[in-house]
Amino acid sequence: MLTVLLACSSIAAASSAQPAERAWDDAQLKDRLPTRAHDTVARPPDGEDDRFGDGYETGVVEEHCVSKNDSEGEPHGLCVHWVETTADAPPLTDVDTNDIPDQVDETLDVLDQVWQTEVVEMGFRAPLPDSGPADGQGPDDGTDVYLADVGASGFFGYCAADPGSDELVRAPAYCVLDDDYDEDQFPAPGPSGDDALDIALAHEFFHAIQFAYEFSDADQYLKEGSATWIEDQVFDDVNAHYSYLPESPLLQPEISLAAYDAPNDANDVEYGAWIFWQFLSEHFGGPEVVREVWEATAPKGNKDLSAASALAKIVKNLDPGPCLIQCSPANFDRVFSEFAMWNISYPSVYDEGADYADRLHGVTSPPDSTFVMGGPLGTDSIGRRNLKLAPLSAQQVQFIIVVDERLRLEVSAKKLTGLPWHSGFFDTASAPGNFEFVSLGPEFTRTLPSDVFNYLLIPSNAGTKSQKLKLTGKLTG
Secondary structure, eight states: OEEEEEEEOSOSSOOOOOOOOOSOSTTOOOOOOOOGGGOOOOOGGGGGGOTTSOOOSSSOOEEEEEEEEOTTSOEEEEEEEEOSSSTTOOOOOOTTOSSSOHHHHHHHHHHHHHHIIIIIISOOOOOOOOOBGGGTBOSSSSEEEEEEOGGGGTOSEEEEOOTTOTTOSSOOOEEEEESSOOTTTSOTTSOOHHHHHHHHHHHHHHHHHHHTTOOSSOOHHHHHHHHHHHHHHHOTTTOGGGGGGGGSTTTOTTSOTTTTOSSOOOOHHHHHTHHHHHHHHHHTTSTHHHHHHHHHHSOBTTBOOOHHHHHHHHHTTOOOOSOSSOOSOOOHHHHHHHHHHHHHTHHHHSTTHHHHHHHTTTOOOOOSEEEEESGGGOTTOEEEEEEEEOTTEEOOEEEEEOSOTTOEEEEEEEEOSSSOOOEEEEEOSSSTTOEEEEEOOSEEEEEOOTTOOEEEEEEEEOSSSOEEEEEEEEEEO
8 A cells, every 4th residue: 555645844854963872872661572483581580581581599489469440340360479688679668667679569550550550541451360379370360560680681571382382372471570780780861770670560561451452463563552652651750661762664664564574583663663553543633543453463262363364454434533635534544644743843743852852952854855846957847756655665756946936846656566555644735734635547647836945845755655656756847
């Protein structure tokens, strides 16, 4: 599905500014979501058998458990485990003298808030119950969280499935978090202390929730993207996810959302995909659309929808809220075009767009290709480009006219692949943001007004395969 937008641009030339550097380098929000090849991992109490090397060095493990109800009133156990010796021990300070270290109390408090927001209020599924003590999986069949010194390896935490899960469609999970989030291991300007615990638990616990829908290494832009997105839904003031904006479609729209689809290799693009889920939740008036996508991807019998197929099924039935060009229910190709336009205009469109701009120092994505029309080439000058659009991506093509305003720009686009074109949006006025919907056939030609000297063409590909097109710009009298 290939769509095209054309906008009048107020920028006469492409910006040469470089993307802002990451907010931090040594303490990135990484996790260890396993692929199917690595699912048989032991838990920290299993000591040296722990595949990640996070096994406790002592056999004395403490625990404290609580019971929570999900959105349907069903009880679910949550347990936090810790040791009181070795490097994995959290600070043992116990100000309230309840015989539980304050760090453990704080972890339980944050876990309660994460559960309340993600499961009860947002309606996501509770993690699947595990096998409990019979298989060494905690004291009950709930979800277990272990505290260990994972910060020493540069990790905030991770979530994993238990041994024997590699053939499952859905799987129980346990999580491992750092034992103190000390600023020596999590230096500024990245989060440490309570902020680090907040976002790590919101992110990682959502992976445990994801395993209850579908357990595989596919569609990492959904898995890591939505896990990063939900950090801000639970803890709006931390904003650690801003560190992935340079690797997001705000600055890299030409890179596919699914570029690192499988296996998960911790590349930042899949984390930067959080902005796509943020767009959907703002454009459709709430986070429910993300939950609907997860529900649709959950295997049902022999049906197993990809994230892209789920999106195509769901968004066409939704009424949009805030919008630039697509303000009525539409197919996913048009919704993805709306996403491309939001990313070009991000400081003024997203709810926190001004904050995004501050983090990125005002940098926006530069054009991928530029036509400079006219000048010494005369009034019939022609420029041609062959473009290849990756799946779930967009590009920007700039037309700069440097001749008399009596001339007009004629733009034509011809498909070079056998895939069909669907629809697009086209600016027909001299003022930016004045769009008209047009249908695209095998070839498309449009003549633009004569009083505009700078146009921006935004072809986008909402499909799952690359698309090619031949683009021609021609000045006519």
